[in-house]
Amino acid sequence: MSGPGQWQSPTIKDEDVAWASELMGFGPNGFAKVGDNDTRLSAIKNMDTADFEACPGSGKTTLLVAKLAILANRWRHPRQGVCVLSHTNAARNEIGKRLSASPVSVALLRYPHFVGTIHSFVNEFLAVPWLRSKGNPVGVIDTQIALRHRMGLLSWKWKSAMERRFLTEYALSYDAPNYTGGDKGALTTSSPFYQAMVAVSKASSEIGYFCFDEMFVWANELLDVRPEVATALRERFPVVFVDEAQDNSELQASLLHRVFCEGRSPSRRQRFGDSNQAIYNSFEQAGASTDPFPSSNKFDLPRSYRFNQTIADKVKAFGVIPQSIIGAGPSPSGISTAPKPPIVFLFDDDSVGRVLPCYAAHLVDQFSRDELESGTFVAIAGVHDSSRVEPIPCSMKHYEPNYDAACVRRASSPTTFAQYLARARYEMGGSGNVFPLVFATASAVLRLAAMAGSNLNSVSPKSPHRRVLDLLQNDGDRTKYSELVEFVVSRKGELSKSEWDGCCKQLVVSVAEALADILPSSVQSFLKWPELNIGVEAETDTSKRRIDNLFSYPEDDPIVHVRLGSIHSVKGETHTATLVLESFYYDHHLSELKPWLLGARSGGIKKGSTLEGSRLLGRLRLHYVAMTRPSHLLCIAMRKDAFDGHELVILRERGWQIIECCDGH
Incomplete structure (x- = not known):
């Protein structure tokens, strides 16, 4: 078998691209040059190690699947395969679904290839085999179950100590093969309390209970002890693709770099992502420092097939690193109606509950019955779950009290x-x-x-x-x-x-x-069955207690269903219309971003060429993701008192229409 250094990458020709385009139903010119722009054609033909910075709606997953189909059609290596890694199960399932649609590309879902999440790759090829080789069973890989099991092993004395020190169950996780680390506060490693938590983590792991990220601990231990494993994986997978690379954590990026890139004879690796869409679980959380995305060998994909230039012009200023976005959408394969002017819904304390009805009523006014039935209509908030009740609005629950995060x-x-x-x-x-x-x-x-x-x-x-x-x-x-x-x-x-x-x-x-x-x-x-936040409810056997986060309008005979969620939950999606709701974290998000909305600021660079603080950068990235979801209609909802009269004039001059939800109150 030839090693990765001897593996010869196929040359992708124009006829291969035309074949893949036909296979995916785009005709022969789906990836062809558009005017002077040949970025998609160049990207699909490029087989060198590279990073592709793809703007929202650029069709990077479509491009990746087309490239994979070409490779599947040309693959002649029975013991070597293509490795395709995604950040989430949803992304993996999307890639798998598209590959399954073709009898040629479906071969990539079988040996010797691998298509899966980064976690599943680490489990299958590194952590699980290593643990079992040491006689350690692997039964449950689930953070919540593992930590609950460890809490059950901990004596009441130490549970009480955890409560007094405000330590959560995550203190029972670890980040080293001696079961130490995790969020144990200021405890010293030699203290009896610290050692008691380490002991239950060890005992739980030794009978097969693991947190998700703990598998990286054992994967790295395997590479420490048996570095030849990385060489074997490079031989098995001479070419590697990573989707949504901007979301890779340091834990993930450093391990993948160690396996595929570090040292001699690296695999060919291509990463696809958008650094402006790098959003994490907290505003202070950072991405990878080892092998960050994108690298210096970067290629841009600036053409969006999701939305038109009007939406592109509204949202591109929110990108931390300003990029050119060419609005070439919406795609004719979706709803055929023309895009609608963007809307700002204004509300006050008394009318926050009218925002969703006003949004739904506007959808009914703007789209036909058939379009409302076939389209995707969403309302999202940066903070969708919060115990705060002031200042209004804090989270999605201010707009819909029965929202289930x-x-x-x-x-x-x-x-x-x-x-x-x-x-x-x-x-x-x-x-x-x-x-x-x-x-x-x-x-x-x-x-x-x-x-x-x-x-x-x-x-x-x-x-x-x-x-x-x-x-x-x-x-x-x-x-x-x-x-x-x-x-x-x-x-x-x-x-x-x-x-x-x-x-x-x-x-x-x-x-x-x-x-x-x-x-x-x-x-x-x-x-336990959930209780709804309502004043009076008729208790009948037939009453349904909806907690599916669908806002239906009108209530008695719904015409449109609006899906409610967090911004994180809709990442990667395309909607017909998206409403971005104001929410609160140290301050109201959209109010803090008002200079970008009014055109006074662009990007995440202050005067003097320094970046804004991590919290502000987090707000920008989060709302850039949110505002780049819609194909036809972008809406935002903000407090009326966030603007003065002059600023409302500027909004209208910039193409925003204003709808006041507080009219009549």
Whole structure:
């Protein structure tokens, strides 16, 4: 077998690009030069190590899949493969779905190739084999379950000490192979308290419970002990693609660099992303310092096929690093109506609850019935979950009191069965695809069994539904599980409290007990049905308690459904219309960004060529992501008292239309 140094990259020719374009339904010229702009054609033909800085809507995933199809068609190496790494499961599934559409490119989803998340790559090729080689079982890789298990091992004395020191359960995680590290505050490593937490982390890990990021600890230990593993992986994967590279953490970037790039005979590596869309879980969090994206070998993809130049001109100033954006959208394959003028909704304390109805009414006025049915309409906030009640508005709950933040969190698992169903309905988005409901039901049952202490080998490649069927030992238990799935699907995941208490809850418990024997009382919180924030509700058996974060308008006979979420939850999506809502973190986000909105500022550079502080840069990146989602209509909602009369004139001169939600109050 030839090593990576001898692997010969195929030369991608114009006829290969035309073939891939035809294969993807774009005709022969889908990636051809447009006027003087040949950036997409150059990117798809480039097979050298490079980074591609892609503006929102540039079609980088489409370009990547086209390039992968060409490679699949030309691949002649039975023991070497293409490695495609994504940041999230959603991105991985999107790539997999597109590859599956072609009998040629579907080959990349099988050996010797790999298409998956960075975490799954680390688990499959590094951490899990290394742990098992040392005799350490790997049963559950789930941060919440692992930390809950460790808390259960900790004595009451040390739990009380954690409370007194305001330490969370994350103090029981670690970042070194001796089980030390994690967020243990100011404790010294020699203190009995510190050692007690290390002991339970070790004990839990030794019987197979791990947090997600702890797998990087063991992957790095393997590379320390057996550096030849990196050489073997480069030989196996001579070419590597990384999608959404701007989101890679230091933990991820440093390990990937170590595996594929550091030292001799590196793999060919191409990364795709947009540094202006690098948003993290907190405003102070930074990205990779080892091998940051983009590198000096950078190529721009400035042409957006999502929105027109009007939206491009409105949003490009919010990019921390100002980039040219050519608005070449919206795509004719979507809704055929013309783009609409951007809107600023203004409100005050008394009218914050009217923002979503005003937005929905505007959608009904601007789009036809067919467009409202086929389009995607979203309202998002930078802070979607907060215990604060002042200053108004703090979070999404000021606009919709029944908003459930857990429904849209991609990075964490739901904490109740009801939240699993709510997230599934959110993913369905009103479509008839019931797969999310089946997936959610199976996942919830597995989590309940794991909470009860059952080690169910969560690293199995099978779907949750298939795993449940395989784990159930007799026909009676399988019948109960089938009844549960049928019950949930027949009601499209919308259950009343009486339906849950009447039979559904017992089915869930019966199936989980078949997997875990006995369910302890500690799991009752997982089985609790949610209460809505309403004053008076008619208690009937048929009343549905919606927590799927869909705002339907009009309430009695809905014409449009607006999906509610955080900005993080919609990253990478394209919407017909997007409403960006004001929210609060140290200050109101959009009010802080008013100079950019009014055209007085652009980018993240202060006078004197220094960057703004991390909090301001975080606001810019977050709202740049938010405002670049829509294809046809961009809306923002802000407090009326954020502007004076002159500033409202400037907004109108810059092309914004003003709608006051507080009219008549």
